[in-house]
Amino acid sequence: MAKKVNVGLVGYKFMGKAHSNAYSDVAMFFDMDAEPVMKAICGRNEEGVKAAAEKFGWESYETNWKDLAKRDDIDLIDVTAPSNAHKEIAMGAIENGKHVFCEKPLALNLADAREMLQAAEEAGVKHMINFNYRTAPAVALAKKMIDDGVLGKIYHFRGVYLQDWIVDPDFPIVWRLDKNVAGSGSHGDLNAHIIDLARFLVGEFKSVVGMEETFIKERPLTEVGTTGGLVAKATGGKGKVTVDDATLFLTRFENGALGSFEATRFAAGRKNHNRFEINGSKGSVVFNLERMNELEYYNCDDPEGLQGFRLIQATDPSHPYIEAWWPAAHIIGYEHTFIHQVYNLMQAIANDEMPSPSFVDGVKCQEVLDAVVKSAQEKTWVDISDM
Amino acid sequence: MAKKVNVGLVGYKFMGKAHSNAYSDVAMFFDMDAEPVMKAICGRNEEGVKAAAEKFGWESYETNWKDLAKRDDIDLIDVTAPSNAHKEIAMGAIENGKHVFCEKPLALNLADAREMLQAAEEAGVKHMINFNYRTAPAVALAKKMIDDGVLGKIYHFRGVYLQDWIVDPDFPIVWRLDKNVAGSGSHGDLNAHIIDLARFLVGEFKSVVGMEETFIKERPLTEVGTTGGLVAKATGGKGKVTVDDATLFLTRFENGALGSFEATRFAAGRKNHNRFEINGSKGSVVFNLERMNELEYYNCDDPEGLQGFRLIQATDPSHPYIEAWWPAAHIIGYEHTFIHQVYNLMQAIANDEMPSPSFVDGVKCQEVLDAVVKSAQEKTWVDISDM
Amino acid sequence: MAKKVNVGLVGYKFMGKAHSNAYSDVAMFFDMDAEPVMKAICGRNEEGVKAAAEKFGWESYETNWKDLAKRDDIDLIDVTAPSNAHKEIAMGAIENGKHVFCEKPLALNLADAREMLQAAEEAGVKHMINFNYRTAPAVALAKKMIDDGVLGKIYHFRGVYLQDWIVDPDFPIVWRLDKNVAGSGSHGDLNAHIIDLARFLVGEFKSVVGMEETFIKERPLTEVGTTGGLVAKATGGKGKVTVDDATLFLTRFENGALGSFEATRFAAGRKNHNRFEINGSKGSVVFNLERMNELEYYNCDDPEGLQGFRLIQATDPSHPYIEAWWPAAHIIGYEHTFIHQVYNLMQAIANDEMPSPSFVDGVKCQEVLDAVVKSAQEKTWVDISDM
């Protein structure tokens, strides 16, 4: 019989729901060596967290993460609180010898991220960061193809993560627009994902040059609390946007490939447009999160005259993770990537292996993020090795 | 507090899993007036059903549906057994005063379907048929647009449901290729879906003319039991395919629109290509199940020179069912349609209303299916009113 | 040095312009064994035809096609007049021993078409009909693939030709809506094209069943003359639409394949949507005239897990006709198909071979068109061999 892993989840909003669903569903679809038990969910608002516990199916709830971290019946702390709380909670979990599963970004800056990694390593706990798009079957297929040499030597990675939810200048300041809470804007929120995908698929970054911009520098304030600490004027005044609306950068990878990255919240019409294209000496692949069940693939070795990008529906039983789901071309959705992450996490814990992606990946992603910020500020190329 | 509806599910394979997942997940995402309780799952193979009960989270299991139907602690019987068992099980459930949720097709022929509807109506139970694609948000959006007059008067419905899983002539005879078990081939399996979508979106059928074909008339036999009763020769001989590989038909709708329908399992490269296009006097819509989170829409009233089919990502909180899920452009998958069906079923039971689609829809779909078969056999147009 | 073929063109509107451009351009791009000389253009309105002669580069003009047909310096008569004039002009040309290149449809009905073919054969002249889409490189590539066995045995042809230019009920009666001039509506105009493509690619039709509809039965009249003979009321009254708005039919091909066809002018948003899909035992192809430089292709023999429809840009030098044009992926346009037709015509004349498609193809297309009309009227299947 499968080992049990008792989970304590911090956060019960968007991410808390996605993680709860993953713990709840994973055993229905996957055979695992360890199964999660939904022990406790934690949030500061008792009414809210209590309702969430009931709705999502947690056995109990806590209103203080420190109490959660100390509970003997908890093996794993899952951190989905806002970014500025990641470090404190993860450190507390580690101190208490819990495994940690942390939402991205790992921390607000590189120093904090490194501290978290060091603590986790010294404590000998399992640590994982939720770069969930790695486990979209189409992305995992691309990874397999690259590892198998199907694309040959990689020349180009071209990634964008485009959204448009703050194009309206009257959209108010929410926590994601407050540097103290979010760390950064589109950069940490969106570039973090495509940087991780590039590392996963192409390899390590060598150097970067970038720029950042805040197009709308002031926005309406909102009420206290809802924005993570900003104090709204009674007059309904405006506050300063302290994060980037858009960040673009170029990179050279260690293996000689060239990369282009762009994150923005000002691309009208793009809702969740996380798209990358990889060109190699033997072929190319294209992925777009908005059609996450598909992978475009060009094979240079197809016969002359019959060549073209083919649309692979990444829903075939032969594709990663798919056998657990439905017959071919019955698509899966966004939250399935969380289920796959939890599956990988349970397998790692059961087999005493380090999960992937781990805090190491969180740190390496942060190195690139910070290098880009430095580059934008100093208007120069920055080597990752100097970070 | 929400009322409870105790569910007994018959079947634990592909459909049993999809239904189980729906019962398990629905309360995490939707606020309902009645919540399902996963009381018992039923299957003939004890080892199999016992494992399924555990894996899917059912409280108990049964190996005979008749025992299930008699249990006092069951309010609703959900029938996902092979098509030839639908009638017997549904009738048994009705006899015992249970509500019934039945997979499509309702029955193997029209007479049986009508008998089932009559029994359900006389017993006063709730009855629902699982035409699940109605609840894909993009389809529900199309329905809303049509009801709101956005497309104007409808002129054309153009539907295809294309698959390719038996293109290989060496693919063996499975239960879906055996008329005694499946009732029909591509017609009942695939056309049933697009007929229902056409009824849902355009209205009732008036007359049809069609043709059917079995391209590969003999196929390798498989072992006893796995094909629903066919006896395989020890020599590995061949058996006769007794269902259609492809069925096409034309229709006139009651409201004057024209329709074209095609179901086939011989469309190489099409895995689950359930696509329809509707043209009205004010605009058009296009849906494709393989990209089920999208709806194409053409608006005749867009300004000259700026007209074109627009790609609506049917993932906006304003779209049907979406508010329960994720932020815009975070897509949902195939199984979510089952969750939406269960949500609708629970609301109907709680509020003492008839769910939609009900057995009435199952019967009306069967009228069209049978009319097409008759038309193909007699090589003539058939009026639905003559069925 | 290349032989010269002296051309006389009847018609100077849309089709007259497309044909003129073809004669003017063909020698710049193709090496031919015979080159066209633009001798004379003919139209009833002297002012109009004179201006056209100058603008399009014709050496002279005529206002009566009979004068043109009698000119000794003319080798080939090209007929682009309205459909109801095809027969008379073609017969006159044949009588005078001229080769004939005729726009589709060959005639208004089968009897006329057969008479034209017989006359041309007896006179021993070259005869060609302008089913120009055969020479779109993507279509010609599909033909080559099928001939080479790349798609295997063909199971399905699925063709639609959708337009929307008369969705507005206030659009007036033009010649294309007048049966006396046009012969039929969407059927002869649009289905004629996809019937020919199906014959070209799949083979001969065996039997058909179809239906036709005129959604808007009366429309505003226009001035005398502009509608090909309709008399407009001084009061600005309405006239009866005498042709079909939409015609759909099903077919069985001689080789066992099944076909579905639809022509309509009531598909809002579809401007020139001539699309077909062909499914065979080894693969499929999809063509859409609106993206006429592309051919989608699915290969059943691609490796498992890497299969998918690939988008071939039919602009490769290895593709039919392309070497004459631009480097790969520099697309060509609609009128290029006319140039390809003229190229084929010139080669046939130079080498004393019958061009393809010839009047034989015009007759065979008309057989299918008429069979469908008969089927729609008699509400029954019609065998082509009975026509």
Add this chain to the structure above:
Amino acid sequence: MAKKVNVGLVGYKFMGKAHSNAYSDVAMFFDMDAEPVMKAICGRNEEGVKAAAEKFGWESYETNWKDLAKRDDIDLIDVTAPSNAHKEIAMGAIENGKHVFCEKPLALNLADAREMLQAAEEAGVKHMINFNYRTAPAVALAKKMIDDGVLGKIYHFRGVYLQDWIVDPDFPIVWRLDKNVAGSGSHGDLNAHIIDLARFLVGEFKSVVGMEETFIKERPLTEVGTTGGLVAKATGGKGKVTVDDATLFLTRFENGALGSFEATRFAAGRKNHNRFEINGSKGSVVFNLERMNELEYYNCDDPEGLQGFRLIQATDPSHPYIEAWWPAAHIIGYEHTFIHQVYNLMQAIANDEMPSPSFVDGVKCQEVLDAVVKSAQEKTWVDISDM
């Protein structure tokens, strides 16, 4: 009657053919105030140029451009020779008081380009550069939309021009890979186009930072002459590639928009993928040269729930240049952009106005190109105003 403009064309290969076709066709489709007369074509190889003159329809030919430039019967010199000859020929034409139409890039470097512009301005001749993609109707439509304020304030320009013709390391050194002849590689060839489109659509560049790479540093040599001067070893040795395979850069525009640019010849599967996306405060547009008859458009003001990128077929009579061509959705091809350029040039000459784009645009494009090269070499941001 229209004025005549006597044209002398230098070059008779790919570009010579495209220009010849433009002069030959323009009057058939456009009403102009001045019409081109195809007086003379010029090339160094007498046999080649003589055949071209005949095939393309030029009245005469020359083998030395200096002779052409001196001919009294020439009003306009059109320069399609390799890039390293642009300056000398254009200067010679200007000296002789001829108008000049020059292929891009204007010159191999900024100093030369400025000299050419100054000479042309001093001589008072008309000067035009062939940034032909400006006149693709979809691009011209985008320009009109932006000028009309349809997209609002522009935030982002995202352009790539991807090709793959030298992915194979055994592809030999041709003139485009030789810096002495071509000036640069993908940068001047491809980025030049998207820089011009960005200037045309968004505005002037303020500063850039970029990088360039030559992935394959040595390639097989080819025979003398065919590569524009490289001497091939008799042993079939290798030579050094002296231009960039790929060049990427970021930019800030004067108006505050951000831009991303990439040119490469190493994007497997991309043949002529010139694609840009522009995001503004009110909407977005997307163009892709491989589907040059289409423009995607997102309108922020579409009703909630019905928003999406719409696919405009830029073939409507209301669209720029289209009225001269075919009915809606009958697409045009690559060479039509040259015809539109010639039309604009003729109108400008007839009305004594400066054509657009002129050498001014050639110079400004070169400023950006050179700034990027400088940035790549010095690994720093470069202001355009410093060039």
